[in-house]
Amino acid sequence: MISRRSLFAGGVGLGMSAVLGVPPARAAARRAPLPDPFRLGVASGEPTPDGVVLWTRLAVDPIALDGLGGMPDRAVPVQWQLATDENFRHVVRRGAETARRDEAHSVHVELGGLRPGAEYFYRFRAEGELSPVGRTLTAPAPGVRSRALNLSFTSCADYQAGWFTPYRRMAEDQPDLIAFLGDYIYEYGDYKYPVRDQAGGECLDLAGYRLRHAQHKADPESQLAHAIAPWVVVWDDHDIENGWAGDVPEQPGPPFLRRRAEAFQAYYENMPLRRAQKPDGSALRLHRSIRWGAVANLHLLDTRQYRDLYACTGRSGTVGPGCQERFAPNRTILGQEQEAWLDGELRRSEATWDLLGQQVFLMEMDWTNGEGKGYSNEGWDGYVASRNRLTAAIDAYRRNAVVLTGDVHSHWAGEIKRDHQDPESRPVAVELVTTSVTSAGNGLDEYPNTQVLLDENPHVKFFNGRRGYVRTRISRQEMKVDFRSLSRVTEPYAPAYTSGSFVIEPGRPTPNPA
Incomplete structure (x- = not known):
């Protein structure tokens, strides 16, 4: 990306006021400027055919322990521009927002009235400084089938566990859309032997969550990925607390609903989300659909906020075949309202592909080697009836469904059966599981x-x-899948390589080696 210094090297004589159309008198009257307030970069997200969200958050000291980025106790005016070229010769929209302290000086600009299927560039100005330039796209118009979707997705970015090189490699592909499938941050305190030192201890309150998000956003590899394409995000457990389920925490501690509310607030402040996702206390509706013409619908699911408690043990872990609670017909991982919403989205869908972006293994998985069986009660194996209702809907509505999953810190591909309890059951969907950005260290290509x-x-x-991450190209004819892996993240700048490639065809729910 072109830096703000090189971008304006030839036109600085105009002054920052002229560049962004701010009246000189107003610019001269402002307070003494802050140091560079754009140390958390820029991002965009939530593309529609006519709009997108532009985001930034002002911070002059990203690791200030109060979580407020070293910003003064006052509102700060922020101007923005949107252009059709990265040199901003053709500015098509401009405006101003106010970054307020009670939202950690974050800015969410919801744009409408843009051209469908178009590439745009954007930037911000505050306190006499210009932000880095970001690239974004709008979705194709409804019914358009000729525009493929280049989608990359990943999950699980633990700052202490390694360098965020996978973000850089993902940015180098210049995707149309990036989906992050949970554990954007880790709430943990300090490790004994970290690869990188994080600021602050365990996230227990609003200041802690704001600080952890700010340190992630200040990372240069993270900034590259956020600036290259629009993002869509969903959370998993570590965005709030390891192993939480509905209103129940894993461990005793601060009142959980208060902690969850403060984690939700920081999550909204630091992500390019719409006002529709602004939290209401300890509630935040995160499930929604992103539509890419008639090629694909991406349904983003929340498997944490509405789930029933873990089967048989009450805590996440592996349970044996004797755990009958996981088959209870009323158990749900999505909650009744979200299940009904997703059923309606699938029933009404006219896209070639329906992608389900979510957090935990959906296909059945026996994790016990040799004799005996063991199933994770944290994934959909702990909510069998909920899974069967979903697979029944996919089958009944004849959808080409591909489930995109995070959580397990490794790459997987497989088939989702209509009923995994029936040996004769046929596959109705494909599951693609992305590995982590850094969590669990370097890993291995294969384990014993x-x-x-x-x-x-x-x-x-x-x-x-x-x-690493997963790279896909999705068209009417096929979905091409590359599992991208890095040999190491405990040192920076490892190259990415393709560890596996597959093709999925409409009407054939299986990943075929490419």
Whole structure:
């Protein structure tokens, strides 16, 4: 991306006021300027055919322990521009927002009235400083089938565990859309032997969550990925607390609903979300759909906020075949309202593909090697009836469904059966699981028990245990999938390589090796 210094090297003589159309008298009357307030970069998200969200958050000291980025106790005017070229010779929209202290000086600009399927560039100005330039796109118009979707997705970015090189490699692909599928931050305190030192201890309050988000956004690799394309995000457990389920925390501590409300507030402040996702105390509706013409609908799911408590043990873990609670017909991982919403989205869909962006393994997985069986009660194996209702809907509405999953810090591809309890059941969807950005360290391509797991779960077709992301190209004819892996993240700038490639065809719910 072109830096703000080089971008304006030839036109600084006009002055910052003229560049952004601010009246000189107003600019001269402002307070003494702050140091560079754009140390958290810029981002965009939530594309529609006529709009997108532009985001920034002002901070002069990203790791200030109060979580407020070293900003003064006052509102700060922020101007923005949107152009059709990265040199901003053709500015098509401009405006101003106010960054307020009670929202950690974050800015969410919701734009409408833009051209469908178009590329735009944007920037901000505050306190006499210009932000980096971001690139964004609007979605194709409804009914357009000729525009493919280049979608990349990943999850699980633990600052202490490694360098965010996968973000850089993802940005180098220049995707149309990036989906982040949970654990954008980790709430943990300090590790004994971290790869990188994080600021602050365990996130327990609003200041702690704001600080952790700010340190992630200040990372240069993170800034590259956020500036290259619009993002859509959903959370998992570590965005709030490890292993939380509905209103129940994993461990005793601060009143959980208060902690959840403060984590939700920081999440909204630091993500390019719409006002529709602004939290109401400890509630935030995160499930929604992103439509890419008639090629794909991306349905983003929340498997944390509305789920029933973990089957048999009350805590996340592995349970044996004797755990009958996981089959209870009224158990749900999505909650009744979200289940009904998703059923309606699938029933009404006219896109070639329906993508489900979510957090935890959906296909059945026996994690016990050899004799006996063991299932994670944290994934959909702990909510079998909920899974069967979803697979029944996919089957009944004849959708080409592909589930995009995070959480497990490794790459997987496999088939989702109509009913995993029936040996004769046929596949109705494909699941693609992305590895982590850094969580769990470097990993390995294969582990000693990899082949055993694959043999005991024949519907699973691929595994890779390195860090990285998944790159896809989705058209009416096919969905091409590349699992991108890095040999290391404990040192920066490792190259990415393709550890597995697959093609999925409409009407054939299986990942075929490319």
